[in-house]
Amino acid sequence: MKLLLEGLRHFIQRYKQTFREVWKVRLQLDSPARTADELAFRPAHLELIETPVSPLPRWSMRAIMLFVFIALAWSIVGHMDVVAVASGKTITSGRTRIIQPLEPSIVKAIHARDGQHVKQGQVLVELDATTASAELQRIQEALNTARMSLARYTALLSAVRRKLKSESTPRKTGNNHIPRLLASSQQQLRDEGPIINAPSDIPATQKQTEQALLTSQYQAFISQVDKQKLLIQQKSDEIVTLKSQITKATSMLALAETKTADYRRLYDKKFASKHEWLAQEQEKVSLQNDLFIQRNRLQELSSAIEVQKQELSSIEAQFINNATEKLNQARDSIAQYEQEIAKNQKRKDILRLTSPVSGTVQQLAIHSVGGVVTEAQPLLAVVPDNEEVEVEVMIGNLDIGFIKKGQVAAIKIASFPYTRYGYLEGVVTTVSHDAVQDEKRGLLFPATILMKQSFILIDGVRVNLRPGMEVTAEIKTRQRRVIDYFLSPLRQYTSEAMRER
Known part of the structure; x- marks a missing residue:
């Protein structure tokens, strides 16, 4: 490895030295400078050799190489x-609001046009509400009837309970107060009756009709109760009469028994005949039978009075139960009708198509009054403002x-x-x-x-x-x-x- 590096160093030094030597004599190697005229008179091959090469191709190549280098560098560094x-x-x-009807109807009025600016809640289209108004009126009348029924049965129950409460204490004291109660009931019926407390928005004619019906129902109840009381009074009067007869019969029977005993002693002593004694004995037996019958009749009348009193209590309880049931039915009907009124009022209101937002009307699809629209048909669109x-x-x-x-x-x-x-x-x-x-x-x-x-x-x-x-x-x-x-x-x-x- 060391020898390789040493050889590489000597190689570089040698070429470096050679380059220096050649660079020193570079001017001597060039042909002598000649003018264009001198070159023109030389042979063609010498003219071609000695004519200097144009630098444009070399600089063009250099520029192209530089551009390629810059482009390559930019492609590596740059991003797209x-x-x-x-x-x-x-x-x-907010999305464009599409205005659509809930049910088929007839166009009554058109209050908007394309491009018109509308405010929130402004009426755009009115549809015919005749059917909805008639249905709403019918339900309102039914509601008023139910409200009056509630007021009537409330007043009726209040009057009946007040009357029964006022009579409950005297009735327990004895039968002697029944005539007075009958007279008091009839006098109260003539002097005053239950007054219906009707709502203020009910028509006067309907109030009068309900008041008359209330009075009639109250009078019917009083008449039925008084009739039953009259039957009780009759039975009570019979008991009083029968008790007097029993008292008299008891006294007479005691006398007859005494006389019979006396006739028996006289008969035993032969002072009276047997026929007289038997006649007296027959009278005593007859009185005993009469007394027995009267006492049985008294028991029957007492039982009958109890039955009549139970019937009276049953009449009162049944009347109160029926009135209470009607009262509850009226309350249920009121709740039901109020819900139906709210629903139909909503139905009537939605027949007046209003703008849900402030914006511009577009895509108006109806242009004539009296035209028919179908359920969920797009009638127009409202583009919201400032969205x-x-x-x-x-x-x-x-x-x-x-x-x-x-x-x-x-x-x-x-x-x-x-x-x-x-x-x-x-x-x-x-x-x-x-x-x-x-x-x-x-x-x-x-x-x-x-x-x-x-x-x-x-x-x-x-x-x-x-x-x-x-x-x-x-x-x-x-x-x-x-x-x-x-x-x-x-x-x-x-x-x-x-x-x-």
């Missing part, structure tokens, strides 16, 4: 952007693996050639994780790009971008060296070479 090209359209961040403009693009399967949120994109508007008016910048905000089927391009992945500005300068004039404009987005996915771009086909061919299927 790798972009994914996707087509799409401009949209608003950031976004771009919705469709990315192919070859590029989706390199697209991610936050990447920068250059957006070229098809309506304005970018070579003259430039392009806009944006940032990828969303990338779909699932593809959608396109009839021509197959499976594509939707992505959204937020634009940094919603206008473009055209000859110094600011032109706002509209939703639906066709655009081409170049999304910067990564960077790669320039030389890799040129070497990639070679690498591909190299990797695929020397193979056999």
Whole structure:
């Protein structure tokens, strides 16, 4: 190794020395300088040899070599952007609001036109609400009827319970108070009755009808109760009379027993005949039978009174139960009708199509009053104001693996050639994780790009971008060296070479 290095050193020194010697005599080796006229008179081969060579080819070659060197260095050091090209359209961040009817109807009025600016809540189209209004009125009348039924049965139950409470204490004290209670009930019925507490928004005629019905129901209850009380009173009067008769019969039986005993002693002493004694005995037995019958009758009347009292309690309880059931039914009906009213009111309100946002009317599809619209038919669109403009693009399967949120994109508007008016910048905000089927391009992945500005300068004039404009987005996915771009086909061919299927 040492000898190799030593030989290499001597070789370099020798050529270095030779170069110095030749460099010293370089001027002597050149032909003497001659003018163009002198060269013209020399032989052709000497003229060609002695004519100096033009420096242009040498400098051209040097320039080419320098350019190639610089290009090679730039391709190694420099980088270029790798972009994914996707087509799409401009949209608003809030999306265009499509106005559609909920059900088939007839156009009553049109309050908007294409290009008109509308405010949020402004009426755009009115549809015929005759059917909805009639249904709403029918349900409202049914609701008023249910509310009046609730008020009527509330007043009826209150009056009945108040009456029963006022009579409960006297009824327990004895039957002597029944006539007074009957008179008191009839007097109260004549003097005052239950008053219905109707809602203020109920028509007066309906209030009067319900009040009359309330009075009739209350009177029917009072009449039925008084009828039952009258039966009890009749039985009670019979008991009083029967008790007097039993008392009298008991006294007479005691006398008859005494007389019979006396006649027995007289008969035993032969002071009275047997016929007289037997006649007295027959009278005693007859009185005993009468007393037995009267006592049985008293027991029957007492049992009958208890049955009548139970029937009276049953009448009162059944009336209260029926009224309570009607009261609960009225409450349930009110709740149901209120829900139906809310639903039908909503149905009536949505027949007045209003703008959900402030914006500009576009794509008006109806122009004549009286026309028929179908369910979910797009009538017009409202483009929101002050909404950031976004771009919705469709990315192919070859590029989706390199697209991610936050990447920068250059957006070229098809309506304005970018070579003259430039392009806009944006940032990828969303990338779909699932593809959608396109009839021509197959499976594509939707992505959204937020634009940094919603206008473009055209000859110094600011032109706002509209939703639906066709655009081409170049999304910067990564960077790669320039030389890799040129070497990639070679690498591909190299990797695929020397193979056999």
